[in-house]
Amino acid sequence: MLSSSLARLGGGSHSLLTIDLRDQPTEAGRADGIQPRTIEVLKNMQPLGNDLIARSSASYERSFWYPTKDGTGLQRSRRVQSTPTYLDIEDNCTLGLQQGLIEQGFLRDMDVHGCNVLRPWAFQSFDIASDNEEYPIRVTLQNAENQAVEIVRAKYLVGCDGGRSGVRQFLEKHHGFEMKGEWVDTLWGAIDAGAQITTFSTLAPTDDSDDQVVKSDFPDLRKIAAIHSKHHGGNGLHPCASQLHSWSINLFSHR
Numbered sequence: 001m002l003s004s005s006l007a008r009l010g011g012g013s014h015s016l017l018t019i020d021l022r023d024q025p026t027e028a029g030r031a032d033g034i035q036p037r038t039i040e041v042l043k044n045m046q047p048l049g050n051d052l053i054a055r056s057s058a059s060y061e062r063s064f065w066y067p068t069k070d071g072t073g074l075q076r077s078r079r080v081q082s083t084p085t086y087l088d089i090e091d092n093c094t095l096g097l098q099q100g101l102i103e104q105g106f107l108r109d110m111d112v113h114g115c116n117v118l119r120p121w122a123f124q125s126f127d128i129a130s131d132n133e134e135y136p137i138r139v140t141l142q143n144a145e146n147q148a149v150e151i152v153r154a155k156y157l158v159g160c161d162g163g164r165s166g167v168r169q170f171l172e173k174h175h176g177f178e179m180k181g182e183w184v185d186t187l188w189g190a191i192d193a194g195a196q197i198t199t200f201s202t203l204a205p206t207d208d209s210d211d212q213v214v215k216s217d218f219p220d221l222r223k224i225a226a227i228h229s230k231h232h233g234g235n236g237l238h239p240c241a242s243q244l245h246s247w248s249i250n251l252f253s254h255r
Helices: 001-006 035-043 047-053 101-110 168-175
Strands: 058-059 061-067 072-083 094-096 120-130 137-143 150-154 184-197 202-205 212-216 224-230 236-240 244-253
Touching: 001 101, 035 047, 047 101, 058 236, 094 236, 120 168
Parallel strands: 061 224, 184 212
Antiparallel strands: 058 094, 061 072, 120 137, 137 150, 184 244, 202 212, 224 236, 236 244
């Protein structure tokens, strides 16, 4: 989103370099939710915003499921509004859209505004040089395929690569920044599938393709749902697009 926004504001006034360690854009979803503040930003990025919003599924509630006392099934323990009521927001919902589709939208928008992503390059280090006041930041990058190394001079360096960001870790290790918080040592698996609400639960192929459709009588299939088991971790259910769902399955955790 940052690269797309800066590309829109460019107009020849600045140059922009965006790198990604992955050699291809995201295909499977890992972060399929768009929060209210982001929805507000997207509405100001047209026509990209309308396209992403139109393709997504809005969730206004979240439900929480736990095992019954006798351990024979699950029961809904509570429902809450998708976003806190005290927030001053226009859209009090979470939009679900597969991460790959979100990324494709931003990549198309960047291309329209003369910007693209350089792959597969990884951040290695940076320092502040005194020999160039206009571009004081000296960034070292490495190609993940041929191990070639390039040094780039810049005015600004931004790490948008998550909690395990290489930029963030380098700031902490070499520049005295303190990153407060704890790592969550949990492994999740993500499954994207179509959904059809029926009176029974099974997994069956569609008649006209090899795609999988989840047929289920689960009442909260079109809501964000956290489903906890007694001994086998938990699942997260996230409606995406019109009939697409994303399951986040807890595979491993120390907690």
